Amino acid sequence: MRAPSSDLPIKFQNVTLRARGVVILDAIYASFRAGKPSVLIGPNGAGKSTLLRAAMGLVAPDDGRITWGGRENAPPDRRAIMFQRPVMLRRSAAGNLRFALAAAGIARTRHEERVHQLLALVGLQGLGDRPARRMSGGEQQRLALARALAREPEILFLDEPAASLDPAATKALEDTIRQVARSGVTVILSTHDLAQARRIGGEIIFMNRGRIVETGDADAFFIHPETDAARRFIAGELLT
Amino acid sequence: MNSGQSALTLVLTADPALIAIVKLSLTVSLAAVAVAAVIGIPFGALIALTRFPGRSGVIVVLNAMMGLPPVVVGLAVYLLLSRSGPLGNLGILFTPQAMIVAQAVLVTPIIAALTRQTIEDLWSEYREEFAAMDVGPVRRVLTLISDAKFSLVTALLAGFGRAAAEVGAIIIVGGNIEGFTRTMTTAIALETSKGDLPLAVGLGMVLMTIVVIVNSLAFAARRAGEMRAGS
Ligand SMILES: Nc1ncnc2c1ncn2[C@@H]1O[C@H](COP(=O)(O)OP(=O)(O)O)[C@@H](O)[C@H]1O
Ligand SMILES: [Mg+2]
Numbered sequence: 001m002r003a004p005s006s007d008l009p010i011k012f013q014n015v016t017l018r019a020r021g022v023v024i025l026d027a028i029y030a031s032f033r034a035g036k037p038s039v040l041i042g043p044n045g046a047g048k049s050t051l052l053r054a055a056m057g058l059v060a061p062d063d064g065r066i067t068w069g070g071r072e073n074a075p076p077d078r079r080a081i082m083f084q085r086p087v088m089l090r091r092s093a094a095g096n097l098r099f100a101l102a103a104a105g106i107a108r109t110r111h112e113e114r115v116h117q118l119l120a121l122v123g124l125q126g127l128g129d130r131p132a133r134r135m136s137g138g139e140q141q142r143l144a145l146a147r148a149l150a151r152e153p154e155i156l157f158l159d160e161p162a163a164s165l166d167p168a169a170t171k172a173l174e175d176t177i178r179q180v181a182r183s184g185v186t187v188i189l190s191t192h193d194l195a196q197a198r199r200i201g202g203e204i205i206f207m208n209r210g211r212i213v214e215t216g217d218a219d220a221f222f223i224h225p226e227t228d229a230a231r232r233f234i235a236g237e238l239l240t
Numbered sequence: 241m242n243s244g245q246s247a248l249t250l251v252l253t254a255d256p257a258l259i260a261i262v263k264l265s266l267t268v269s270l271a272a273v274a275v276a277a278v279i280g281i282p283f284g285a286l287i288a289l290t291r292f293p294g295r296s297g298v299i300v301v302l303n304a305m306m307g308l309p310p311v312v313v314g315l316a317v318y319l320l321l322s323r324s325g326p327l328g329n330l331g332i333l334f335t336p337q338a339m340i341v342a343q344a345v346l347v348t349p350i351i352a353a354l355t356r357q358t359i360e361d362l363w364s365e366y367r368e369e370f371a372a373m374d375v376g377p378v379r380r381v382l383t384l385i386s387d388a389k390f391s392l393v394t395a396l397l398a399g400f401g402r403a404a405a406e407v408g409a410i411i412i413v414g415g416n417i418e419g420f421t422r423t424m425t426t427a428i429a430l431e432t433s434k435g436d437l438p439l440a441v442g443l444g445m446v447l448m449t450i451v452v453i454v455n456s457l458a459f460a461a462r463r464a465g466e467m468r469a470g471s
Contacts, residue, residue, distance in 0.1 A: 058371050081372045087365055090387040090469040099383070103373040131470020151373070 007068040007078045007154055008186060009033045010055050014064035017050060024050045026210040032188055037181050037202035040190040046207040048190035052157045056081045080153035084160040086144030093143050094128035100150035118146040122176055138169035145176060156180065158189035162196060174199060194234065198222060206230050246438035251446060262446055265423040268336055269403035272343030276399055280348045284355025285381060288363060305349035314412030317342040334415040342409040347399040354395035358388045390462045397458050404451060
């Protein structure tokens with residue numbers, strides 16, 4: 001079941017990551033702590049998804065090191081990620097949740113109860129028998145959130161959680177995310193949507209071209225950005 | 241009476257000789273597909289999910305082997321099983337077992353190559369989610385095979401179609417012995433060359449019907465399954 005030690009804080013020390021010779025993360029220093037959400041913002045291609053994957057432990061840095069609660073090579077037992085375009089397995093909504101529960105080593109006797117709770121948490125109660133891949137975009141996104149939570153994570157990474165949703169579905173998803181954060185899960189999410197970043201609040205990490213340009217508390221950041229790039233991004237002028 | 245009418249009479253009266261031939265054909269081809277599946281599916285999955293030097297070469301050869309000429313396979317298996325061959329002391333040349341071996345050799349690359357492609361495509365789709373959910377290797381393989389099952393059924397059908405239709409391999413290793421190793425395709429070849437067209441046409445009709453029925457059943461099963469799984 002759950003590992004005794006915490007994965008927090010997650011520390012990036014001089015982390016550089018390249019793909020085919022191109023630098024995607026450039027000498028990143030960062031520290032993610034327990035508590036309020038961290039929100040990565042920045043234009044498309046800034047490196048937000050790559051940073052989340054690295055923090056999840058899915059890609060290893062080419063230079064520098066990442067530690068989870070002081071440990072390198074910490075297994076992802078206490079972490080979960082929801083990708084920007086989640087892929088549902090070819091089975092029912094409940095089947096997808098059972099799969100995640102089994103993969104996380106959660107006792108089979110608890111599966112039905114957990115499936116029930118998770119579906120209710122994301123507002124999909126009664127839809128457990130639907131083939132997951134036939135569900136709407138918003139439903140699949142919520143199911144993906146439930147599937148990530150099935151791992152009972154200490155840290156939840158969300159990559160552009162509402163990128164393809166309409167305003168009502170976005171609000172529903174954000175409400176659930178807030179509820180999850182309040183329940184003690186450390187949420188780290190990325191978005192290119194400034195309004196969403198404001199609504200989530202917490203610690204803002206502004207990225208551009210593979211670098212962390214500026215960090216700060218959400219309220220302060222949006223009112224008094226310190227760098228020119230952040231000012232231009234907030235004004236809607238920074239596109240790449 | 242023309243040959244079409246006499247053929248129909250043979251089929252409709254369930255001529256015992258004809259029934260025996262049909263039964264042997266189905267037994268041989270189904271057994272060959274079963275053997276090929278047991279070897280080809282794990283082999284295809286293994287190649288799909290591993291990386292090793294020379295892998296591309298193996299895939300090219302495997303794909304090329306989908307088009308193995310039946311007579312060449314027949315000849316190779318004949319040499320293998322003949323009295324002086326390496327497996328000669330099995331003594332199964334000119335028996336249905338030899339025919340199963342030959343057709344299995346013919347069909348295994350088809351099933352392995354199609355499995356490899358199917359599993360690899362699904363793997364690239366599922367890979368990140370598997371990594372994110374920290375899914376162990378055994379569960380990964382079982383899930384991929386399970387989620388690919390409808391495509392794998394199609395691969396088995398392609399194999400069955402190939403086995404049921406071929407004549408070159410089984411005529412060489414089976415010998416087309418009446419009442420023992422004579423199948424629909426070898427009988428059609430023989431009866432046509434002898435000029436007994438009614439039996440040849442009757443067998444041809446039965447063969448076509450079987451292939452159509454098997455494919456329809458599989459198509460319906462696939463449809464129903466996909467509706468439920470939401471592919
Ligand atoms: N595997 C990869 N190969 C090549 N380029 C990549 C790869 N992954 C990401 N990139 C590039 O790195 C940059 C950052 O990507 P990403 O982290 O997805 O940014 P964001 O999520 O902020 O939009 C982009 O320019 C992207 O094209
Ligand atoms: Mg991204």
